[in-house]
Amino acid sequence: MGRSPCCNKDGVKKGAWSTEEDQILFDYINKHGHGSWRTLPKNAGLLRWGKSCRLRWTNYLRPDIKRGPFTPDEEATIVKLQGTLGNKWAAIASQMPGRTDNEIKNFWNTHLKKRLSTPLPLPLPNTNIKIEGDSSSPLSTTTRHMAQWESTRVEAEARLPSSRPGKQQQQQQHKFNQDYYLKLWNSDIGKSFRDINKVQKDGRGGGGGCESSTSQASSLTKLGSGSVDDDTLATTTTTTTTKTCSAAAAIVKRSDSSEAIHHQHKVEGGLCYYYEGIGEETKPCRLDVMMMMMMSSSDSITSTTNEFTNYSDTALKQLLDIPGGSGMDFLEDESDDFINFLDLRCV
DNA sequence: AAACTGTTCAACCGCGTGACC
DNA sequence: AGGTCACGCGGTTGAACAGTT
Incomplete structure (x- = not known):
């Protein structure tokens, strides 16, 4: 899923990440840490913006990310925190180890929001x-x-x-x-x-x-x-x-x-x-x-x-x-x- | 089986903020 | 004080997928 790969005029790739790109980014950060996101793509040999690398790492490649569907407990936590904090997805994610703000946001918008309404x-x-x-x-x-x-x-x-x-x-x-x-x-x-x-x-x-x-x-x-x-x-x-x-x-x-x-x-x-x-x-x-x-x-x-x-x-x-x-x-x-x-x- | 419609979610975009010069 | 840079956040987009007609 996601957007198809494409390139802009600067030759910087956009859209979905390939498995090769994921591997390069993963290996580089494991070896050197992410350091400055701005310089990371150049150092790692990726045709991506630093911002894109950061997003890919934090939302997908990070090893501590929990995979799989949300449990009822997690759903209840999201509902409770969303009711208290509003759309502060980063704050909500900080209370839920292994879940990213993007993941929680998507889950809220596509599941919980509809369900509660x-x-x-x-x-x-x-x-x-x-x-x-x-x-x-x-x-x-x-x-x-x-x-x-x-x-x-x-x-x-x-x-x-x-x-x-x-x-x-x-x-x-x-x-x-x-x-x-x-x-x-x-x-x-x-x-x-x-x-x-x-x-x-x-x-x-x-x-x-x-x-x-x-x-x-x-x-x-x-x-x-x-x-x-x-x-x-x-x-x-x-x-x-x-x-x-x-x-x-x-x-x-x-x-x-x-x-x-x-x-x-x-x-x-x-x-x-x-x-x-x-x-x-x-x-x-x-x-x-x-x-x-x-x-x-x-x-x-x-x-x-x-x-x-x-x-x-x-x-x-x-x-x-x-x-x-x-x-x-x-x-x-x-x-x-x-x-x-x-x-x-x-x- | 094909066309259409709805859903999902990875990725993008723009803005705000703090650090640094 | 003002400008620039780097980063993080929240909203939005759109291709892939799933379901329906």
């Missing part, structure tokens, strides 16, 4: 769930919401003319989604989410990790000294809004060990947003979206997701409402139908 196959409605104030219906509003979501998703997929997966692919995708989010669910992130939900269910809430929308509308408040600690998480109110807010804050805290990054939440117009960033720069945290996906996917975690069915549709709306132009582009690409659907269904 695609609505997930949802479990069948759990008929054991009842909703408050509606004894006539065996389904919670959330579950019905999910069912509607899935129904519309199927309709939207049917309208899309391209890249419709075959049955086998759908099954594989569904299995992957199950495995993937189950893995996330079982990770520290999922644990935080379960922990905070347990705290709330146990009725130990009280203070305010997140102010109610009525009392603190349009406020932007740093939590504690700029981060969310476990004490804050243990003192939550009983409103649906606060439950959702605190849970997401827990995710942010557990998923990022950097002290330099602070986390903020914002309650505005009855909606609760989550931000993280350094200094004045903040951006919405995507992990809450991930958790939303976890809540809505996989039969494997049905028993746990049931715990969230007491969230109102308003709470779901709060999670799914994403501030525009603020780093959530991965949900916008090729998924307008998805976003539009969420806007319609969550009202």
Whole structure:
């Protein structure tokens, strides 16, 4: 794959590297080190730019590069770091020995980005769930919401003319989604989410990790000294809004060990947003979206997701409402139908 | 089997940054 | 202080490959 070889007017070769060129570069660097990349091609006898040699070495020839597909663990790491760091591929690669920034970037763009922007196959409605104030219906509003979501998703997929997966692919995708989010669910992130939900269910809430929308509308408040600690998480109110807010804050805290990054939440117009960033720069945290996906996917975690069915549709709306132009582009690409659907269904 | 379409990923390009003069 | 160079990074490109019609 890649570009075909060609030469520019200076006689410097461009495009795909031949095995002979690879061998020359590999042998030279093993023997002399790369030294100055600018002079390397001349010294090694290669008709390439130093920049091209550096790229070939760092992305392909380096002996410590890990070959083969990304493992689920690596995928989860990429998703987590991308949500925290954004498109800082070099920074992400530095946390993943053996993987190059280019490789991670490509993998994100061709696999994870699409996967995260695609609505997930949802479990069948759990008929054991009842909703408050509606004894006539065996389904919670959330579950019905999910069912509607899935129904519309199927309709939207049917309208899309391209890249419709075959049955086998759908099954594989569904299995992957199950495995993937189950893995996330079982990770520290999922644990935080379960922990905070347990705290709330146990009725130990009280203070305010997140102010109610009525009392603190349009406020932007740093939590504690700029981060969310476990004490804050243990003192939550009983409103649906606060439950959702605190849970997401827990995710942010557990998923990022950097002290330099602070986390903020914002309650505005009855909606609760989550931000993280350094200094004045903040951006919405995507992990809450991930958790939303976890809540809505996989039969494997049905028993746990049931715990969230007491969230109102308003709470779901709060999670799914994403501030525009603020780093959530991965949900916008090729998924307008998805976003539009969420806007319609969550009202 | 051929034509068409979509996907993948190695490589390129342009820009930003730091070191050096 | 300003210019040049070397390097690294992130976005984009496009040929090869895979799947579909």
